[in-house]
Amino acid sequence: MRRFWQRLWKKSKPAGVALIVLFLLYATALLANFLSPYPYERQFREYSLCPPTRIHFIDSQGRFHLRPFVYGITVVNPAFKRYREDHTRLYPIKFFAEGRRRILGVEPPGKIFLLGTDLHGRDIFSRILHGARISLSIGLIGVSISFLLGLIIGGVSGYFGGRLDTVLMRLVEIIMTFPSFYLLLALRASFKPNISSLQLYLLIVIIMSLIGWASLARIIRGMVLSLKEEEFVMASRSLGLSTFRIITRHILPNTFSYTVTALTLSIPGYILGESTLSLLGLGIQEPYPSWGNMLSICVGNLRILTLAPWMLTPGLCIFVTVMCFNFLGDGLREVMDPRNW
Amino acid sequence: MEKTLVVKNLALAFHQERRPVTILAGVEFEISSGETLALVGESGSGKTLTALSIVKLLPPQARLETGEVRLNGQSLTSLSEREMENIRGRQVGLVFQEPSAYLNPVFTIGNQIEEAIKSSLSRKEKKERVAQMLAEVGLDEKHYWHYPHQLSGGMQQRALIAMALINHPSLLIADEPTTSLDVTTAVQIISLIKTLIKKHHLALLFISHDIALAHYFADRMAVMYAGRLVEIGPTRTVFNSPRHPYTESLIACLPEKYKPGEKIRAIPGTVPDFANLPSGCPFHPRCHRRMERCFREEPEMFPVASALVRCFLYGNSVATEPGN
């Protein structure tokens, strides 16, 4: 692990940074309950579309506070969503302010909305942390499934060739002609509209990975086709290794520098796929947040955008994540192949 | 003495689009344990295919037509692929010409040697065995963690030898193990192989296109031309008094046989194409002692002194004065 990190850092600084950022993102997703100040579904009706709360060290009298604090929020105009800081009320930020299970918070009735609130007055920061669970895991799970299928089917097809190869490759071609997004829409439509978010999540992952393996399998098949002619395969055969072992232990690992890169680069597809679906209102359902459905509220609503631009932060998160995976993928291409060290 | 390897009447053909092309015909030899047999011949004469036939690792179009291979008394001819997998590695190890290509580029040397171990040992025991093997082939313990491309050709070949011998087989087949190495490294590898076969009392089939190298360390020598053995016998006999005209010219062409300033000779003509072998004795177009019947009939092996020679000069007819 340490060697891996050293190589990655040596080969590509952006990839190293990307890896760190991704690590932090995944860690926050895992710890969402702990890190978020409020439950994701908690509504503060009177504070709808409240801008991000500012954190202060120096109060209106110019005194310095070692412990950062926030001011109370006064509703100036509930119709036009105008809010003002109330400099008379001062709430220090505390650990475990709201019970034992949340690390960050302020004593009620103080409020802390680090990234503002949405239309229903829900804390966007808390929702982004919870939404990260969906958006970040959907890619990993999807990619694991298509990786497994792609490796097995591509490996078998390439190594054995013949009729099996023909059948499998026709199957791959058929699958590759499916426009995956429309298939997703069609399948979504064929289920009852009120299926649970978890079911929907699984549906999205499975459909996307069942389509995603095909192109991977085809490339792996091509690589195996040429790899099996390599002398080192002959060497393993001369050592009496079984075919299964030769494929899994000797041939497929030689495709990893490609596959790992390809997979890293395909993770954003899943994230964006879920977002797009949610954007169309077909993805993860409210009140459960995903980055996609948090953005979907903003679509076609210019007034919200001008009034509350902080509602776009889930989009920023998607952008950062996708970029990180791209940088990481580029870096891995170099690092996965021992010949480049 | 007990024979480790017995090869009898081996014939191999390639079945391609049109008619089958015969490559090997009537190949026969034996190797006792502790003995080294060198198989020499020009490139393309069928040496590698002979080696691969023994362990049945042939290209898909190649088929064994006749013949039997016995290893430690067991006939391999009728064994299934599964059963052959058990034989390979355990009873026979192979070392090849181009060490860099025969190592898997994405695994460390130690990993690959360990992977070759076929007996079920604990991780720790395997590690110890690999370490011991590394030492035996003259590699350092640190090479366990090295990748193939980080080693020199000579060290790569040592690693391959370690892999071939890790299960203590009784037969080692070395197919031109030093051809791709420079001279000093080649000498080191040769002496390593010599040490190892002596230590483990291995039977060795040493394949080389270089008759001088083969002479330097084989007990017996077999000369192959166009997929046929043309002469086989004790190294001294074959090298010092070659009987077959082909062997004779091979030895005559060796650089060390020249006096300074003398012109370099080569065997006239070229290696025949297997699809259109000359009639009769395949060597006759290049032979300086051919007789009339060489155009029509293919000779069998005739005993001469302690050797066997495939040439009409030595049997099957009234000894007529050889001429053109």
Ligand SMILES: Nc1ncnc2c1ncn2[C@@H]1O[C@H](COP(=O)(O)OP(=O)(O)O)[C@@H](O)[C@H]1O
């Ligand atoms: N895969 C193959 N397909 C067709 N012909 C082959 C193949 N491999 C070898 N041959 C033929 O067999 C002959 C002997 O090859 P080989 O045993 O490799 O010779 P050597 O090892 O003595 O140089 C070659 O000259 C070639 O014509």
Ligand SMILES: [Mg+2]
């Ligand atoms: Mg060869």
